[in-house]
Amino acid sequence: MPVQGARQALRRCALIAMAVALATLAGCAVPLDARRDAEYQSRASVMDRPVVRPVRSISSFSESLLCMDHMLRAAELPTTLIASKQLPDYSGKVPAATKEMIITSLSQMSRLSNAFRYVDYEVDIARQDTVQNLTTILLNNNQMQLQRPALYVSGAVAFVDQGVISNNLGLGTAASRLDTGYSRSRNATIIALEMHLGDFRTRTLIPGMDSANEVIVGGAGEGLDLAGRIGSYGVKFNVGRDYALGTGGALRTLVDLAMIELVGKWARVPYWQCLMLDQTNPNFQRQMQDWFEASGAQGQLRLVQSSLVHQGYLPPETQPLPINHPQLRDALSRFQADAGIVVTGVPDFPTYERALRNFVALNEDGSLQRIGWTSTGAITTAHSDTATPLANWPAPRPWMIDMQIENPQPATERAPFQQGEQVFLSATVSRASHLYCFFADAKGVVMRLLPNGMQTQTLVSANQAVRIPDWMSPNPGFILDAGNPGVESVMCVATAEDARPKLGGDLQEPALAPLKPSRTLDEIRQRFVAALGADRVVSQIMQWTVVPRRSQATSAAR
Structure with missing residues (x-):
């Protein structure tokens, strides 16, 4: 009887629990009060934030791209317009924006050298955006012009061979009360990318301007299973660890390598020196x-x-x-x-x-x-x-300014400028600095070029070519034309801090106007040194000769 009474009590408890559950479900017809969850939901805006800082997307050849930029700068190549086709992946196994990777590689190789400018025009209607649609409208109304590229990049993900090699291991034990299992797997996949450089004018691929490389990505997994039984109850336990090398990062490595090869072959520079850096080691x-x-x-x-x-x-x-x-x-x-x-x-x-x-x-x-x-x-x-x-430690690169004349002619053959001929310069600092540039004409009249009303900021990053004037801007602020016959100069001064608050009022005169009172370039440099200290100032002067126009010289000779 006691056992039967216990069973009846359990049945009553079950009936009561069922009644409570039904009453609760019936209460669901009444909407919940959202205000009760306000404190809980208030954490959503915080929990939505990433917990890891973002990092730059890099590949094994990121340092090689910077090396190529310096190499192209030393070669003094004129800026070349370039475009690219979409690089398809017919396997569908590598979903990545390959064209954008190409643009990034070209940009990193042009940060200092200005070697390439990418012509961004899309003809695929499905890929066109607001900028593309506006461009089409302006082109149709003759309100803008597109410059024709000289080169274009073509290619594709040639193949993706999955599971070229694969290894699997599994074993286990079984008993009345305990089952165990262990598994391990490894695999490797090959991704191949082929790219070519073409002549845009003739739409022909240039012989020898090609790159075909492969990269291996792999993955592995390891797992342990345990299953046991205690009476009529069972317990299962599983633990595993896996890794898979990303296909996106592997493809970026292939793109960077291919662009270094193509650009190096086209520019005829020893690009292989940039592929021998220790940072290209996969480990x-x-x-x-x-x-x-x-x-x-x-x-x-x-x-x-x-x-x-x-x-x-x-x-x-x-x-x-x-x-x-x-x-x-x-x-x-x-x-x-x-x-x-x-x-x-x-x-x-x-x-x-x-x-x-x-x-x-x-x-x-x-x-x-x-x-x-x-x-x-x-x-x-x-x-x-x-x-x-x-x-x-290896000697660091000294803090310095690198100034160059960017007119498209080799330095060894650079002829004097004729009166009225436009002069293009660039200045690059080896370390983040504040940059100031001054111009002195053949008569010694000095004016400040940078900063000015259009370029008000003085702080520039390292290895970023500052164009003087900014000929790639639709409104460069000024044009530097060769003046009277004689020797003209531009001096750029880089400082570790903003020097303007510590300079005298005479150097605060508006830019692009003669300094009053008149100053020489050397006097200006000494003012910077006196204000900040010799160890916090570096400078460089670039000079060129101006001769009369040929027509004027011919008339004078007659």
């Missing part, structure tokens, strides 16, 4: 990540700060600074801007990698080694007594 990023994690927060900070001192972003006598010190954050921000990474002002991994990547070399056995530092930050500075001297 470079992973090794740097291992060193980063082994350093710890303090080691990372010491190494990055030492690199900033070595590269001139911090003064040599700088004492170790805490991570939130304004001077350190400012130096980090300027370095990050120069390095082309996301500006955060903190020594994160992208900053660590960019700050130390030039202090890594390849051993004879193919492994990577550190030069002058250890993973824990052991390095000698002016106030450290650790074993490895800072002098053992």
